């Protein structure tokens with residue numbers, strides 16, 4: 274099953290399981306046609322172009338016991354409902370002393386690579402990882418897409434869910450029926466003792482590619498898929514770095530101010546004695562995503578950048 | 588409204604050039620030659636051509652994701668537009684923008700926009716500057732029926748009316764926002780009715796008739812000059828294509844689609860009949876305009892294809908202005 278099919282499957286299973294789950298968004302009637310066919314307009318709600326209202330609807334209805342899953346299309350449009358996500362959804366449980374909690378999901382497609390230019394290509398997960406009250410999930414395979422989305426729906430907190438555009442057609446084995454993956458537990462997707470590669474989303478297959486190339490040169494990289502930035506599984510990363518002594522964090526978002534800095538700081542603070550060199554970061558240049566194919570290709574950090582960063586450490 | 592042959596033919600030519608540009612772009616995209624997204628304006632040309640026929644060089648326009656028509660009508664060079672669609676260095680943004688963010692400040696084209704309704708509030712900013720600088724000019728905000736359901740539309744109309752800004756709001760009601768039919772996204776039949784809520788005039792016009800469009804813009808401008816406030820023009824139309832080229836969703840009623848694409852409704856043959864009936868132009872003129880548009884576009888495509896890609900060194904240029 275593909276990554277996109279796995280996401281649809283998670284929704285289908287969770288909607289059958291729990292009648293409080295509703296799907297809200299622009300064009301969902303056609304874009305989630307299978308769900309619409311089964312659950313109809315009562316549970317699959319096509320909205321006007323009204324991002325603030327979509328998230329507002331999720332906040333209010335989640336407070337009243339529904340489990341809204343919003344489909345926001347491009348993650349860039351989250352900027353049109355930043356208040357509803359950051360000032361409302363993220364803070365309501367805390368501000369109200371726990372009187373309510375908000376089991377809502379904000380699904381969006383993320384990342385560059387389809388020549389969609391600056392307003393349809395950003396990676397914003399680092400931004401949302403900064404807000405207490407939000408959880409941030411970034412799947413890297415069809416199986417994880419299903420397990421993490423199902424978990425996001427069951428989680429009692431607002432979850433921002435980033436689906437990389439270039440992973441949509443990725444094929445993989447996906448467990449049938451109910452299937453969840455816990456938040457805050459990173460996955461060691463490749464074992465090695467030469468260097469620790471930390472990544473999420475589409476950067477995971479890119480790091481695996483880099484690891485395969487390094488293997489041919491005699492270095493075995495351990496690749497960790499963190500899966501959720503918030504909550505962040507620090508222990509798995511630290512344990513790996515204590516073994517390998519080297520660490521590279523890679524993400525597609527711009528390097529400056531990215532979540533890679535957070536990972537690097539934690540490793541430096543807590544595994545300093547094990548480090549044989551500085552923690553390296555890989556990320557995009559400090560610019561919006563350009564349109565022109567050669568520029569966009571140069572902008573996206575790929576396996577070459579990861580290999581280069583590791584070689585600087587060896 | 589009386590029109591000279593030159594005025595009429597200019598509007599006709601603009602419509603044909605827009606159609607030719609977008610049909611060319613659509614074909615190139617279908618053939619896999621163009622990257623990114625193309626949102627064709629075909630079917631809506633009478634609006635851009637009619638509106639911009641009333642604008643001077645000092646007037647500005649703010650546009651949308653479906654912006655090629657507005658940009659051509661305001662005078663943009665199709666060679667540089669096409670180069671931008673290909674991501675080439677001679678494109679309007681040096682390849683940084685692609686189809687969705689083309690601008691030419693020298694012509695008052697403040698830019699197309701990838702965020703629905705975002706251009707409405709920006710247009711007010713442009714209008715505020717024009718007002719502040721005491722320029723005799725207006726800013727037109729183009730947007731769709733779908734955009735009128737977003738907050739920036741409502742904030743924008745309210746502020747323009749309250750501050751008496753020289754903004755003209757042109758809602759291109761093509762009856763769809765992506766796959767969503769307008770009727771399922773608002774309770775009212777006429778978007779122009781929303782104007783009343785903000786204390787401005789709302790008019791609904793035939794968006795496939797460039798003369799009606801021209802007339803509405805002139806009236807809006809006159810009203811503003813007389814101190815009569817702002818205008819929301821709802822131009823009713825239909826987009827011929829899907830939301831973007833390559834979109835395969837099915838949601839249009841095939842009979843309605845056929846009717847709107849018929850010679851009777853298509854704005855270009857419709858306008859030809861008007862021009863012929865008024866004795867302003869005839870078949871030979873139309874053929875000549877079409878031939879020149881084809882030649883112009885063939886040259887634009889050849890130019891864009893031969894043009895170089897930007898070098899990787901330009902990647903982080905223009906993020907900030909130096910200094």
Ligand SMILES: Cc1ncc(C[n+]2csc(CCOP(=O)(O)OP(=O)(O)O)c2C)c(N)n1
Pocket residue numbers: 299322324346350353652653701702703704730731732733734735759761763764765830
């Ligand atoms: C804020 C925002 N929400 C959603 C989108 C995705 N989107 C792009 S165009 C479009 C439909 C716009 O409809 P309308 O305003 O009627 O203009 P039309 O495409 O019909 O010209 C949508 C939903 C977007 N670009 N920006």
